[in-house]
Amino acid sequence: MIHLRFDEWPGDVSLPAETTVAKTGEGPFHPYWDLILKSDRTIESVVGWFIFPLSLDAAIAWYQSEMAKCGWIELTEKGYRMPASAALHFEHPASKVRVVVGLRDWPERKVSDAFIRRIIEHPWSPVAEQPLELTAEIA
Numbered sequence: 001m002i003h004l005r006f007d008e009w010p011g012d013v014s015l016p017a018e019t020t021v022a023k024t025g026e027g028p029f030h031p032y033w034d035l036i037l038k039s040d041r042t043i044e045s046v047v048g049w050f051i052f053p054l055s056l057d058a059a060i061a062w063y064q065s066e067m068a069k070c071g072w073i074e075l076t077e078k079g080y081r082m083p084a085s086a087a088l089h090f091e092h093p094a095s096k097v098r099v100v101v102g103l104r105d106w107p108e109r110k111v112s113d114a115f116i117r118r119i120i121e122h123p124w125s126p127v128a129e130q131p132l133e134l135t136a137e138i139a
Contacts, residue, residue, distance in 0.1 A: 004031040010046055012092070013099055013118050014066045016059070022049040022113055042122040050114050056086060056105035059112045063088055063101055072099065096120065 006021055009031055021028045031048035052059050060081070064074060067090050078089040088101040102115040 002033045004033055004046070004048075006031065009048060010118055012070065012097070013046075013116060014070070015050060016052050016054055016062055018053045020051045022051050038124075041124050044120050044122065046118045048116050050116065052112050052114055053110075054112055055107070055110070056084065056103055056112045059103050059114065060086055060088065063103075067099070 009015065021030060023029065029049045031046060034045045034047065036043040036045075052062075054062060067074065067088075070092075071094070072090040072092050075089040075091055079087050084105045086103045088103070090099045090101075091097070097118060097120045099119070100117045103112050104114075105112050
């Protein structure tokens with residue numbers, strides 16, 4: 001896991017204006033980059049927890065609009081909406097990158113928070129064996 005600065009957040013997953021990094025009792029929860037190595041693929045994810053100056057409904061509408069403008073497709077069958085929370089799932093058809101935006105409403109503070117995960121899977125297979133070419137200099 002590698003911690004990132006706020007300005008290192010991936011540019012293909014927009015954040016609303018005036019977004020801040022969420023804080024816990026120990027301080028800011030900085031975004032991080034994580035690699036999971038499996039035998040047949042590498043799973044790369046970038047994760048962040050943010051505070052938006054938007055209500056839950058406004059945050060949902062903002063993400064649906066902004067992601068569509070950038071070519072993302074919402075996977076509505078995977079998402080959900082409850083009175084105080086929601087989850088939105090997106091996939092980019094060209095790159096197969098997936099994004100999950102988990103939102104929670106804080107009406108008393110007039111904000112919502114978002115836990116965002118951007119995921120891409122890189123397939124891996126061993127290189128096919130190739131014959132060795134041996135060369136030697138004879139002195």
